[in-house]
Amino acid sequence: MTAVAGTLLRSLGVVSQSISQTAPAALRGVSQSLLNRGTWSTPAWTPLVTTVRHRYYADKLEKGPLKRHYGYKEKLHTKGMLPHMVHGQRLPVPLFRPKNNWSERKALFGQNDYIDILGNGTLHPTDVAYSVPPWLRGFKGNEYQMLLRKRKLFQSEMASSRPTKYREMNKRIKWLYRFLNQKTRDYYWHKA
Structure with a gap:
């Protein structure tokens, strides 16, 4: 593979030198200096190396499951019908206080509804x-x-x-x- 790449680069170098010799002086510029600067006859050519994050699937499994939403704390209760437990304590429930059905407001509600029928007629x-x-x-x-x-x-x-x-x-x-x-x-x- 390296031999093929080397021969390809050598042939490109020869073509570029022939173009630079035949090109007029006005067209020679930055590209000419770039062509002359590189030496194409270097024997050891190294290709661009890209890193692979997980070379093998087994290495990926060794690290454990992928962590999603790391640091996020769920505020909604998703654990079923039982009361939500925070720090091992149940949610506070108000104390049961029975209603006073005989309070003055409730006991006298509607007392004057039929005052015109049942009263003496003055009200x-x-x-x-x-x-x-x-x-x-x-x-x-x-x-x-x-x-x-x-x-x-x-x-x-x-x-x-x-x-x-x-x-x-x-x-x-x-x-x-x-x-x-x-x-x-x-x-x-x-x-x-």
Whole structure:
């Protein structure tokens, strides 16, 4: 193999010398200096050597299995249905505390639902709706009427303390006014 490579290089050297002798002087340049610099008649020519990581499969097996995701710690629980064990301790579970079904809030829930039927007639069901704001207790109407009522009651304080809410409320009132007056049919509208 080395003998064949050597003869090939020698023949290339001879061809390059003949080209350099016949080429005009203007074409001779860097390539000419490169051709003259190398000696092609060297007897020992060594090919480019590439290293092989695993020469034999047995050497690869001796090193053990390939390590993937080295240093990565899995944070998800993938070990089945049992609780995840961290440092030999179970996950903390809150103590069982039974609910008090006879607390005041639960015991008195719905006590005034039928006050108008079972009472003496002095109380109205809207009077005992404690979770509803006072300005909405007993109110009956659509969203537009409710917003008009709210603006009438809280206009001065909303404008100073919550200007963005006040502006959004006015925008909604204006939109509902247009919608109710232009987009919906009333009782006096007839087909032409």
